[in-house]
Amino acid sequence: MKIKILGTGCKKCNELDTNVRECVKLYNLDIAIEKINEINDILDFGVMTIPALVIDEKVVSVGKVLSSETIKTIIDTQ
Amino acid sequence: MKKEFRKLGGIIIIFLALYFLPFNREIVKDVFFNGLILLQNYAREHVLLCLIPAFFIAGGILVFAKKDAILKYLGANTSKWISYPIASISGGVLAVCSCTILPLFAGIWKRGAGIGPATTFLYAGPAINIAAIFLTGTVLGWELSFVRLAFSIIGAIIIGFLMDKFFREKHNEKTFIITDEKLQFSKIDIMLFFLLQLAFLVTGSLPINSILKLILMPLYIILLLILIFLKFDKNHNKLWISETWDFTKKILPLLFLGIFIAGILFQLIPQNTVQKFLGQNRLFSNFFASVFGALMYFATLTEVPIIKELMRLGMGKGPALSLFLSGYSLSLPNMIVITKLMGFKKAISYILLIVLYSTIAGFIYGNFMFQ
Numbered sequence: 001m002k003i004k005i006l007g008t009g010c011k012k013c014n015e016l017d018t019n020v021r022e023c024v025k026l027y028n029l030d031i032a033i034e035k036i037n038e039i040n041d042i043l044d045f046g047v048m049t050i051p052a053l054v055i056d057e058k059v060v061s062v063g064k065v066l067s068s069e070t071i072k073t074i075i076d077t078q
Numbered sequence: 079m080k081k082e083f084r085k086l087g088g089i090i091i092i093f094l095a096l097y098f099l100p101f102n103r104e105i106v107k108d109v110f111f112n113g114l115i116l117l118q119n120y121a122r123e124h125v126l127l128c129l130i131p132a133f134f135i136a137g138g139i140l141v142f143a144k145k146d147a148i149l150k151y152l153g154a155n156t157s158k159w160i161s162y163p164i165a166s167i168s169g170g171v172l173a174v175c176s177c178t179i180l181p182l183f184a185g186i187w188k189r190g191a192g193i194g195p196a197t198t199f200l201y202a203g204p205a206i207n208i209a210a211i212f213l214t215g216t217v218l219g220w221e222l223s224f225v226r227l228a229f230s231i232i233g234a235i236i237i238g239f240l241m242d243k244f245f246r247e248k249h250n251e252k253t254f255i256i257t258d259e260k261l262q263f264s265k266i267d268i269m270l271f272f273l274l275q276l277a278f279l280v281t282g283s284l285p286i287n288s289i290l291k292l293i294l295m296p297l298y299i300i301l302l303l304i305l306i307f308l309k310f311d312k313n314h315n316k317l318w319i320s321e322t323w324d325f326t327k328k329i330l331p332l333l334f335l336g337i338f339i340a341g342i343l344f345q346l347i348p349q350n351t352v353q354k355f356l357g358q359n360r361l362f363s364n365f366f367a368s369v370f371g372a373l374m375y376f377a378t379l380t381e382v383p384i385i386k387e388l389m390r391l392g393m394g395k396g397p398a399l400s401l402f403l404s405g406y407s408l409s410l411p412n413m414i415v416i417t418k419l420m421g422f423k424k425a426i427s428y429i430l431l432i433v434l435y436s437t438i439a440g441f442i443y444g445n446f447m448f449q
Contacts, residue, residue: 008180008181010178011324039180039181039184039419040184040188042181043181043184043185043188043189043254046189046253046254047181047185047254048149048181048182048184048185048186048189048254049145049178049181049182050178050181063145
């Protein structure tokens with residue numbers, strides 16, 4: 001599984017990034033995390049409200065800072 | 079590392095100022111004293127009734143307003159009769175936070191209605207902002223506040239339209255994702271939520287009997303509290319408060335610094351210099367004001383106290399409008415970002431169009447309107 005965090009480096013984007021990393025560490029998940037910073041690359045996902053979360057190339061959340069618990073639930077349902 | 083160097087730089091500057099400034103000289107005392115007086119004036123007149131409620135509304139917009147409903151009208155297939163007007167006013171809901179403006183701009187441009195409406199959105203976004211409208215109104219008067227708003231909307235549409243004429247591209251094939259996320263609250267409750275806060279803001283800034291204010295304003299707060307406890311859930315309310323706190327943290331410290339600087343400038347800049355470059359409503363003053371505004375960086379809302387002090391020193395009302403119109407949307411750092419995003423040709427056209435429009439708008443307002 002692969003998770004991408006889309007965000008230009010604003011405060012909320014960094015918060016989501018932290019939460020994802022925390023979640024992966026906490027539950028000991030085998031997941032690769034990648035942060036996408038360039039606006040044009042973010043647009044390629046069709047997303048305009050950041051931060052956004054992408055799991056295996058599928059956009060699962062836009063414009064929200066999810067807590068690490070919520071992220072875990074989303075990962076489980078994928 | 080970069081951050082640490084910046085901190086070090088800040089400390090060195092403060093240290094040098096403390097070391098060398100002759101604080102016991104009368105002139106230096108006067109200058110600092112004036113900065114403090116101006117701060118006190120804003121703290122007394124504008125913070126409680128104007129800024130704080132505006133931050134609550136902005137926080138509420140982030141949590142409760144449906145952004146996707148608006149984005150729908152900025153897609154690739156929307157007629158330009160709809161996309162331009164929507165782009166010019168949607169900033170009030172879509173762009174409450176300046177960090178969201180650029181991704182939205184790029185999205186509307188490359189995956190939605192195209193460069194025209196995207197530019198319209200980019201230019202008008204920061205102007206259509208509750209805090210800016212009300213602070214301008216209470217500090218500089220409602221005439222200038224409404225003129226500023228109207229000229230921003232008109233200018234945004236003109237500039238967007240011209241950019242589209244210059245740089246028309248073929249139709250966008252890709253589109254953006256519209257997540258039709260349902261909020262679980264009724265539309266009427268959300269409308270009431272915003273209306274009550276807006277009523278508080280409006281009542282607070284109206285020149286009416288203060289006893290009436292004392293009755294009405296607590297009433298709004300009580301109604302609002304009843305509404306959010308009965309109709310909204312705890313999570314959303316908490317999110318609303320934390321977004322509001324975020325705004326306050328981000329904007330207030332810089333605004334206070336800006337007010338203090340405005341107070342200092344008032345003492346330091348000689349009156350006849352201001353009158354020479356920004357006085358009356360000559361074409362030159364308007365042009366100078368719009369170039370100055372385009373280059374200067376104003377943190378959110380700080381343009382208001384600075385323009386107020388410049389007007390006290392003799393800046394005409396036309397140049398004041400020019401400064402507003404180019405000041406909030408352009409600055410040197412911002413030009414670099416825009417150039418990176420749009421490319422040199424488009425960016426330079428955008429910047430020149432804004433400077434030109436601001437000059438003309440200021441000239442028209444200064445010479446022909448509300449005489």
